[in-house]
Amino acid sequence: MRSPRNPVPAARLREFIETEAKALGFDAVAVTRPDAIAEAGPRLGAFVEAGRHGTMEWMAETLERRAHPNALWSEARSVIMLAMNYGPDENPLALLDQRDRAAISVYARNRDYHDIIKGRLKTLAQKFAARTGADVKVFVDTAPVMEKPLAASAGIGWQGKHTNLVSREFGSWLFLGSIFTVADLGADAAESDHCGSCRACIDICPTNAFPAPYQLDARRCISYLTIEHKGPIPHEFRAAMGNRIYGCDDCLAVCPWNKFAKVTREAKLAARDDLATPALAELLTLEDAAFREKFAGSPVKRIGRDRFIRNVLIAAGNSNEARLLPLVETLLVDPSPLVRGAAVWALSRLAGQDAFDRLRLAAKEEDDDVNAEWMHALEPA
Known part of the structure; x- marks a missing residue:
């Protein structure tokens, strides 16, 4: 010393x-x-x-x-x-x-x-x-x-x-x-x-x-x-x-x-x-490379793309913006189960019943957490 x-x-x-x-x-x-x-x-x-x-x-x-x-x-x-x-x-x-x-x-x-x-x-x-x-x-x-x-x-x-x-x-x-x-x-x-x-x-x-x-x-x-x-x-x-x-x-x-x-x-x-x-619409489209580029030098980058998109999907579900539905639907088949699960919730908030049922029946989901999201969305509010 x-x-x-x-x-x-x-x-x-x-x-x-x-x-x-x-x-x-x-x-x-x-x-x-x-x-x-x-x-x-x-x-x-x-x-x-x-x-x-x-x-x-x-x-x-x-x-x-x-x-x-x-x-x-x-x-x-x-x-x-x-x-x-x-x-x-x-x-x-x-x-x-x-x-x-x-x-x-x-x-x-x-x-x-x-x-x-x-x-x-x-x-x-x-x-x-x-x-x-x-x-x-x-x-x-x-x-x-x-x-x-x-x-x-x-x-x-x-x-x-x-x-x-x-x-x-x-x-x-x-x-x-x-x-x-x-x-x-x-x-x-x-x-x-x-x-x-x-x-x-x-x-x-x-x-x-x-x-x-x-x-x-x-x-x-x-x-x-x-x-x-x-x-x-x-x-x-x-x-x-x-x-x-x-x-x-x-x-x-x-x-x-x-x-x-x-x-x-x-x-x-x-x-x-x-x-x-x-804009939520822009953020929902970010793949990993684009996410890293956009948030280079920012503390946001530290949570990673999947957690970030999870958060954006929650915001989309709260937005009452039906125009975000196509972007949410795309994320139902995202490689990340975390993202797919959040997309299910956003879908349940933005889509009409017929559209939701159609997408639910078409889903071939194997992840337990994501399937739990589908089941939760079917429960009465």
Whole structure:
């Protein structure tokens, strides 16, 4: 472990960090200590114990390291928390009324933020290490770091009733990253909770994913269902998904603190024109190669074409757009059982009884899950 050489006063180091961070495009920077979130570990343990993490086994596997930042690096004495604003130009809730269009979560409408932020974190960490001689380590989301509690303890914001970070300057639209260091930089004061009696984020959730304020059941969350969940979407949530095909911004977008948010984010975080309001008809035609090309560099690419088309078919089934029927019918013979099963559900929502019966009798399906979809579609509503 390299301790700082010729120690520089913490105040001067903080000024250096803030100047360099702003030059790199970060909108907020603050410092906390690795042991500042002692209560986060037990809360995470209770979340996993209750099974609310769903099929995200990695959360259980990394529980100990995630709950205690020093378990990742025992020598760390300070955690520099950084945030980047990705607030949208328009209210994303408006898109939910355009049922022939797909709603992609605001954060995923351009380049993968992991790539953008990690590169800049590394640049800042290298400059800090060169100036101080102190060891540093960089983390952004993919590592088992509880960024939101750390950011709250550093004073960047507070964890709202939707469990996401809320900032008085940027609302609910912040990407987070962290730099751990052996240098002692002191600590900023934690931000207090400013949610008050508001429960807008809880009440708007289409699938009732919040059992109580400040608690999330991921198994009911549309973001989890469309991104992390690998199998068929449970029937009870399909209608509630509407046209949300990747993630869900409802609880973020409805937060009253967004009215104070500054839309200052850079072009790389602005929505690509083709991902702002993509047509379901176009997305339903994507084969694997076209899917990979369209979403190159986007976080959407990580779920793969089959899960993506599954989500688009749910949106098609909710669209009331009969003109999508030919595209849905084509997907009844897709190589992926996951896609075929979702196509059956979309067909049952869009086709008349005669057309549905004709296609059902013509189907030569051997997959049990897909046959279960056909049988479910025959049950009375």
